[in-house]
Amino acid sequence: MSAVTSSALRPLLSPALMATLKGLGILAAIALAIVLLVHSGAMPKGSIGHKVLAAPFIDMWDLPDLLVQTLWEGLVAGVLYALIALGFVLIFKASGVFNFAQGIMVVFSALTLVGSYEIMTQRMGLPPGTVVAILALMIAIATMFVLAWLVERIVLRPLVNQNEIIMLMATVGLTYFLIGFGEYIFGGNPKVMITAQLGLPVGQTQFNILGGRVNIQHLDVAAAVIASIMIAGLAFFFQYTRIGRALRAVADSHKAALSVGISLNQIWVIVWFTAGVVALVTGIMWGARSDVSFALEIIALKALPVLILGGFTSVPGAIVGGLIIGIGEKMGEGYWGPLFGGGIETWLAYVIALGFLLFRPQGLFGEKIIERI
Amino acid sequence: MFYRETGQFKTNYTDDMAIFPIRQDRIGIAIILAIALILPFVVSEFVLKTILLPFLALSVAVIGLNILTGYTGLISLGSAGFMGVGAYACYKLTTIFPEVNIIIWIFASGFFAAAVGVFFGLPSLRIKGLYLAVATLAAQFFLQWAFVRIPWLFNYNPSGAIEVPLRTLFGMPITGPTAELEVKYLICLGFVIGMTWLASNLVHGRIGRSWMAVRDMDIAAELMGIKLLNAKLLAFAVSSFFCGVSGALFVFLYLGGAEAGTEFAIRLSFLILFAVIIGGTGSMIGSFFGTAFIVALPTILKFGAPAIGIAITGATAEKIVLMIIGALTIYLLIVEPHGLARLWQIMKQKLRVWPFPY
């Protein structure tokens, strides 16, 4: 009987969904086991088992407002991680390059935006405001286009068909160059993002719910909305436009794409430009949360566990991976971090990703690796 | 013409298996070693301290990573973390057992790094390529965190640093502030020669061949009877061993003290991988070229420019050096993706046929 149902259900439930359901079942079983252990007195309060397995959940139950806030912060961080990861994925898919320079592109694009705004308002005497901010935004976008074009011309074209690690190193070289260049042009001091001038909302709303309060930053909402719009836009672009189709063709096979008359060079410029615009959006969002400084480059490393979790080639993977890492990291740091003395966020993301990876070596959504002799 | 093996006959198998079968190579190595021995006494203290010492200390780590990346085909971004393990292990060992000679401890610290390396190498059995590279970042970040967070590692020093104590060999100080730079250099050089010899023998023997088989195609290697588990974990162990020794050298003979967690940061991991690629994967001599590129070039550019009259100092020099390094990297990769070692080979080939073009 059960065999019949499961086979009848099979078309409805994709393998991934089945796996998820299985996972949820296991989680529920573990949760039940913990509850039983605590109630039976096998894990007294203060014991290590209690601290690791029970106390964090009791904390969550006791302060639901904080739990909601933590989840929200995780979600926002996850969206931003997903955005950085998206930049990586786009380039990896289309050109097979693991673009280590994505992090510095985030900084560089944001610096161009803020820097050109500063130059226009302070040295050229233009009135500060939205108009100049939009102008600066356009300059930043144009700069990212020029950068994409130069990268294609100078780096990608001569290195076509090289080993992936050589390409990685070329982007490391690009990173060094852009750090030096950015600091040379704009100086090393951190800059304040022109949040209000760009028309982004500032301020926060406080919800008094669940016997506490939950703060929602308007900017974070905007970040989530803009990121979603962007991802939807990219999905549409890839799915329905001619260039999008060409892009997917290139991602599938360079040679086949070439043979049907798709210009690789053109596609690469477009992809790097798109990644540059994604970097700019990330830079604006993250810069508004803290500062535009070169320290921000390190944040991009946060996208790496997202990548191995979601798969290098999968756009949905980048998004789901980003959210898992973002939420997992904030929950882990908030509820389990104190057990280690805090500050575990730097490596927790990797451990989460590794945990997934041991079961799916190609990432959650990566293409299945088929090896032939 | 200058570099020709004609007329050098090998009459037995031992000759054929020699590390340097060609006479010119033997002469060349002898000259290089002689220069290396004289060098500390002719160059200025500045060059010795800021270029030669870090060059020697780091070249061991670069060889180590080259074993892993160049010979076994596994990319690791955790090298700096393993170097840190070596440094802290050496520090703990020499403070717990001060009577044992520091040279033994520097060597022994490699084993601790190897053990940690094997543990973090476990994912390599499941994951490959860039996925593995990113996975090894877990080791990097975790170890860095551990160096800051476990006070036992730095003997509960309130400033969180490890300070290199004075240790002697035959009554002569070799570590600590009073040790002469020349002495430190010669000790480092001894380690580099020994470790290079060890690495070269490993990669030319049965183990090295199994590694290369794994690199070229691991499934095929497995079918041929190479145990992937052993080969990959051994590569991680040996590589981390080299990194560990390098870390101990780096702190004990070069820096003379380290601040927990900042020396062995991700930046250094990237630099080491960088050196492996620029130098040439799967080449011993390339490892040295690569190390020279990452250690000596920035310093020479930064402090050499003012010396020849280009008055760029301070932050501007730093920025311009970064730009030059970045541009030069891309240029080198385009000109010769197989690294500086390949250029070296081409040059040897040219010497072989000179004065004829081919």
Place this chain on the structure above:
Amino acid sequence: MMFKKLALSATVAASVLTAGFAAQAQDAINFVHNTYRTGAFSGSGIPVGDGTRDYFTMLNNRDGGIGGVKINFEECETAYDTRRSVECYEQGKAKNTVLYVPWSTGATLAAIPRAHIDKIPIFSMGYGLSASAVGDVFPWVFNMPITYWDGANAFIQHVAQQEGGFDKLKGKTIGLLHLDAPFGKEPIPILEALAKQHGFNLKLYPVAPAEMQNQSSVWLTIRRDRTDWVYNQGWGAMNPTAVREAARGGFPVNRLVGVWWAGGDDDARPAGDAGKGYRALNWHQTGANFPVIQDIIKHVVDRGQSLSAKEKVGENLYNRGVYQAIIIAEAIKNAQAITGKKVINGEDMRRGLEALNMTEAKWAAAGAPAFASPFRVTCSDHNSQSAVYVMEWDGKAWKRLSADIQPQKEQVRPLLEEAAKAFATSNAGWPARTEACQNNS
């Protein structure tokens, strides 16, 4: 042709420059100063570097140097990286610098064991190894005017003042938000001791260097712990992020108190209105209303020789750089007076530093009346553990909030001596002090 011309002009320029340098070197005092205008901490490094640089340029322009000798001031960029700091140390040594100013805890630690061998004194102003305040053990290292341990002590005193007495601290939760590096962890032992003494709960909130701009989880934890006061031992990009995150998480900013390195104008300003009320410890005044700052503007900034924007002159970290430069200049004057030489070397400089007695009159003479509290270095006390005050950000500038807070020397000094002793024993062969003690004039 073009190339030949270029090469020729380069050679000419080179010979002129080297000749100029050689001529200068003979009657000038060389001083190589570490800066970090690049890298993750540049936000704090730039204003400090500008202040020191501008002050020495001003001395050269206005007075022709110190005691009639030009100061050959040179910057060496470290990017807050220890390996580059080693390069800078060696560079300084090769150029006969009279003083090494590491500007990073790691660089200080790396240089301390070499100072007495290379005869280059080290001045780590309010950072570095706290124990180096003990001049009997570290004759070559100076870290006035205050250590991190005194800072933490002063912070607790401030909290007690605000809460209405030390007895009110009982049961309160006080957090230390710190960079997860030795610099950030420095105040932990003293805070632990104080927590035991006064009965407050101490919570630690480490921020890894890679997470400086990603602090939301730390602030969630602070919210959960219902922490009453937070002491921010941060540097670089960590500080502005902390101020913002505090405001975001609903933590009252006026209960967030930064160490003196977390008191940059650019640390508080980016948060906008939310940053109003942020507090920080400080040991000197801010603002441009001092003759010395006006002189800098007149002789350096207006001549276009400064790297700093004019409106940044007089900001807190800029003035910190000026403060450091005044002390160094004063020590050079001392050294000249003691030795009777015009061009001094590192050994003379050490004597000059040890004889420092920054009285109110001295500050006034330097063009900085009431700029900072007077302090005096002695042979055994290379720190002086001077007073600090708490200032508050009003949205535009720092305003003094509290009177001077004198750290409890009797609590901190024994700990310093203990740590110095531990350093000497763990570094076998650490030399006993042989340098003669300079009488303070």
